[in-house]
Amino acid sequence: MIRSLLLLGLALSGLAQASELSLPAQVGRAMFMDPSLSGSGRMSCASCHDPAHHYAPANDLRVQLGGPHLDKPGQRAVPTLTYKNYTPAYADLADNPDGVSPPGPGGGFAWDGRANTLAEQATIPLLSPIEMANKSPADVVAKLRKAGYAPLFRQAFGDQIFTQPRLAFARAMDALQAFQMEDASFHPYTSKYDYYASNKVGGELTPAEARGFAVFQDPNRGNCAACHYSGAGVGGSVAQFTDYSFSAIGVPQRPGAPLDLGICDRRDHPARATPELCGLFKTPTLRNVATRKAFFHNGVIATLEEAVRFYATRDSNPEKWYPTVKGRVQKFNSLPRKYQANIDTQLPMDGRRAGSTPPMNEQDIQDLLAFLNTLTDGYRPPQTAEALAPALDRWLARSGSVCVARPDWPIDVSARDVAAGTRNARQLPALAHAGLVTAHEGYVDYRDEQGAVERVPTRRYELTEAGRQALQPGRDGKPDLCAGQLALERVVRVEPRHGTGDAGEHASVHYLYRFKALPWAQDAEVRRAFPLLDALLQGQGQHEMQQSFHVEGAAWVADLTVEGTR
Known part of the structure; x- marks a missing residue:
């Protein structure tokens, strides 16, 4: 019998x-x-915050179109809604989570x-008249009352909730917040970086990604971590x-875009009262940044590489x-000159002289891009021969013994067994020929249904x-007579396999094997008596086997297998 080798790759699965x-x-x-919750009847939250695109726009427009006829351009690029659950409320003097930077505008x-x-x-x-374009909160509530999920709304907030439009609108906003806070798709933490940070299998950074992470953190090159902080943060994040x-x-x-003063465009922070905040915009998360198609508040830049090169x-x-007018570069042309003193001058944008050497060279830029791509959610551990061969080696070393399923000795073979050609009658003489067993003649008494005794x-x-x-040692701790050990010759291919967890964390490995057989297993009579041993000997290096694996913690682990017939 082959222990743990027959029906290789059969795995337990579930939903x-x-x-x-x-x-x-x-x-x-x-x-x-x-979409019925809009003035056009054709625009939903998901129209701009597409779940399939990390809750950001699916298209490549710099700003999205909205309004009653979906023909009014928005003022700003639409940000992602992912990873908002730890965002603190806005404060003019907010503590920075890095514990080093001085307090300043933050949150919200x-x-x-x-x-x-x-x-x-x-x-x-x-x-907003240029987005979903409802006329009032009461307008939204009237549409909710007609929605197919209105009974669910009443179940959640009370049978009489629609008789109080102001309260109903507030509860509707609470519902949208609850969805974004509770649904894990808004903060899945499934990027390659998360695998790396958690020391999970498949999270090893490539040399380029590791160099890019160094650029990201280096205060003299990318210095990205100064604002895009990746350490312990607000609320245990x-x-x-x-x-x-x-x-x-x-x-x-951006050509055609209106003047935008950031914080100073808020009614509670007018430019005349807070000129030092004009032109300031919030630092977005860099998670899923490689999937974005519009960068910065006005969407002026369309690709991540272009954004990095701008920095x-x-x-x-x-x-x-910037445009050049009469031979002069119009630097910072999105911000009136009187507010340009607010421009940040920390590296990599340190105000260095035009024509000087940039803080990042071409290699730094390419490496940084490689690292930023590790922040995209939906990463799956590599299902490659290189990734799975070590796990298969370990599994074969532990479970690849080829045994004959004879844990209990001595074994009696009667004349009746010989006449019937039972497995023991056929195989034990071959083991005796190989010198593993010895035979002694004797008799066994058999009692039939009538109670008569026959000596056989x-x-x-x-x-x-x-x-x-x-x-x-065999199954259940009992010793077994083993003919040798299977070892990995090479992996032929790796196939994704759906399992009880994320689909990408399950794989089937097809491989060729070597059979390190003991001398007795190569005896001609033994091979005739044990066809499976003979097949394994003939098939090494040629016959393809299969084993299924899943991820546990930081390692690929073989799935449970099922014993087959001998």
Whole structure:
């Protein structure tokens, strides 16, 4: 018998059980996908915050179109809604989570931090005339009353909730907040970086990614971590890749875009009262940044590589980014000159002289891009021969013994067994020929159904010293007579396999093997008596086997296998 080798790759599978959302969150989910909650009847929250695109736009527009006829351009690029659950309320003097930077503007939702909660933030697009274009909160509630999920809304907030439009609107915003807080798709932590930070299998950074992480942290090169903080943060969070702070970096003005003063465009922070905050915008998370198609508050830049190059060369090569008028580069043309003193001058944008050497060279830029791509959610551990061969080696060393399933000795073979051609009658003489067992003649009494006793000639087989030396621990702790060990020749291919967890954390490995058979297993009579041994000997290096694996912690682990017939 081959222990743990037959039916290789047969795995236990099941359906992942997702935790149920609360009733308010279920309402919020229905609202989030509902285009009827807009003036056009064709725009939902998901229209701009597509779940399939990390809750950011699916298209490559710099700003999205909204309004009653979906023809009004928005003022700012639409940010992702992922990883907002730890965002603190806005404060002019907020403590920085890095514990080093001095207090300054921080927190809040939207590019200017005007909303203090996700519930407040949800009111902005619903009531904006250039977005979902509802005329009033009562207008939204009237549409909710007609929605197919209105009974669910009543179940969550009370049968009479629609008789109080103001309260109903507030509860609707609470529902959208609950959905974003409770649904794990808004903060999945499934990027390669998360595997790396958690020391999980498949999280090893490539040389380019590791160099890029060094550029990211280096205060003399990328210095990205100064604002896109990745340490322990607010409320027990970690690796949010933002410190929620605000800064003015003087991005180029997008043609046709209105003047945007950031915090100073808020009613509670007019420019005349807080000129030092004009031009400051919130630092976004860099999670999923490689999937974005519009960068910075005005969407002026369309690719991540272009955005990184802007950081690297804004000061050394301003002519690449700003228009030139009468031979003079119009640097910081998105911000009136009287506010340009607010421009951040920490590396890599340190105000260095035009024509000087940029803080990041081409290698730094490419490596940084490689690292930023590790922040994209939905990463799956590599299912490659290189990744799985070591796990297969370990499994074969532990479970690849080829045994004959004879744990109990001595074994009696009667004349009846010989006449019937039983397995023992066929195989034990071959083991005797190989010197593993010895036979003694005797008799066994058999009692039939009528109670009559018949003495039948029997041959008793017992292990010789050579046979006892061939014993190895078998299943259930019993010793078994083992013919050799399978070892990995090479991996042929690796196939993804759906399992009880994330699909990418399960794989089937098809491989060729070597059979390190003991001398007795190569005996011609033994091979004739044990066809499977013969097949294994003939098939080594040619016959393809299969084993299924899944991820546990930081390692690929073989799935349970099922014993087959001998």
